[in-house]
Amino acid sequence: xxxxxxxxxxxxxxxxxxxxxxxxxxxxxxxxxxxxxxxxxxxxxxxxxxxxxxxxxxxxxxxxxxxxxxxxxxxxxxxxxxxxxxxxxxxxxxxxxxxxxxxxxxxxxxxx
Amino acid sequence: xxxxxxxxxxxxxxxxxxxxxxxxxxxxxxxxxxxxxxxxxxxxxxxxxxxxxxxxxxxxxxxxxxxxxxxxxxxxxxxxxxxxxxxxxxxxxxxxxxxxxxxxxxxxxxxxxx
Numbered sequence: 001x002x003x004x005x006x007x008x009x010x011x012x013x014x015x016x017x018x019x020x021x022x023x024x025x026x027x028x029x030x031x032x033x034x035x036x037x038x039x040x041x042x043x044x045x046x047x048x049x050x051x052x053x054x055x056x057x058x059x060x061x062x063x064x065x066x067x068x069x070x071x072x073x074x075x076x077x078x079x080x081x082x083x084x085x086x087x088x089x090x091x092x093x094x095x096x097x098x099x100x101x102x103x104x105x106x107x108x109x110x111x112x
Numbered sequence: 113x114x115x116x117x118x119x120x121x122x123x124x125x126x127x128x129x130x131x132x133x134x135x136x137x138x139x140x141x142x143x144x145x146x147x148x149x150x151x152x153x154x155x156x157x158x159x160x161x162x163x164x165x166x167x168x169x170x171x172x173x174x175x176x177x178x179x180x181x182x183x184x185x186x187x188x189x190x191x192x193x194x195x196x197x198x199x200x201x202x203x204x205x206x207x208x209x210x211x212x213x214x215x216x217x218x219x220x221x222x223x224x225x226x
Contacts, residue, residue, distance in 0.1 A: 006154075034214055043116075043202055043217035044155070089154060098143045098162065098207060099170070100215055104154035 003027045004092050006103035014111055019077040021106050023090030026071065030092040034100065035064060035075050038087045047088075048075070080110045115139040116218040118203050124224045131190040133221050135203030137183075142207035144186040145170075145215065146178065148199040155202065161186055162207075193225045 005024045013019045023033075031052040036044035050057040050064045050073065057064050063076045077084055090103040115138035125131050135144060145160040147170075157170030159178040167178050175197060177189045190197055200222050206215035 036217075041220075043219050046214035046216070049214060091155075099145075099157060099160060100204075101157075102147075102155040104152065 002103075003030075004090055004101050004103040006088075006090055006106050008106050009104070010107040010109070012109045012111060013080050015082055016079045019075075019080045019084065019108055019110065021075040021077075021088050021090075021108065023073045023075075023103055024071055025073075025092050027092070027094065027101075028071070029094045030101075031095040032093040033064070033066060033073050034091045034093070035062075036089040036091060036102075037084075038089060038105070044089060077108075080108075082110050082112050084108060085110050116203060116205055116216060118201075118218040118221050120221060121219065122222045124226060125193050127194060127225055128192050131193050131223065131225075133188040133201055133203075133223070135186045135188070135218060137186075137205050139205060139216075140183060141205035141216075142183075143205065143215075144180065145204040145206075146176070146186070146188045147202045147204060147217075148172065149202060149220075150199050158188065158201075190223075193223075195225050197223065198225045199223060 034049040035047040037047045038044040048059050048062045050066050066073045087105045087107045089105045091100040117136045119134045146158040147155045156172045161167045161180040179187045200220050202220050203218040204215040
């Protein structure tokens with residue numbers, strides 16, 4: 001039973017355009033959401049996060065949007081760069097717990 | 113670099129042999145985790161620790177055991193390795209400061225069971 005779902009295994013965009021990565025969750029007890037980026041042969045690195053009390057968090061080219069009623073969050077990358085090509089994992093943390101639950105990941109390819 | 117070292121980075125072992133992976137941190141984080149990454153499954157939690165000698169199971173704990181005798185070390189043991197345990201294993205740490213935010217990951221250990 002997957003609690004965090006990334007339904008798109010892959011996404012391809014042109015350099016300079018917007019990349020939108022989506023994530024859905026089922027557990028309403030999640031109170032914190034994170035995005036990680038992973039390059040081949042490296043560990044995941046933290047990208048951006050959002051608390052459930054907010055609906056938007058922005059950091060440079062990266063913005064995360066949270067729609068609690070729809071149990072949906074998205075990561076926007078504008079403008080996309082070839083160096084953004086990686087696998088992106090959505091993760092969620094339940095209130096009172098330190099454990100992170102991850103989605104299966106979306107492989108983003110940004111074409112020059 | 114969040115001060116996490118995993119060893120070994122690569123290992124090939126035979127079915128039925130015991131294997132221990134080590135995670136060492138220099139950041140004094142309270143929580144430590146072991147995840148495995150497999151194609152089509154993302155990152156799945158094996159075991160985690162919330163303090164010295166305090167550990168608990170994750171979603172895919174069967175066939176694995178862990179120990180944490182010191183704050184800085186978290187060991188993952190496969191008592192009798194099977195081919196289904198061929199995977200990339202990641203250690204993660206969190207909880208140094210509150211409010212807790214992200215977890216930091218190590219570089220990974222690629223384990224092949226033949």
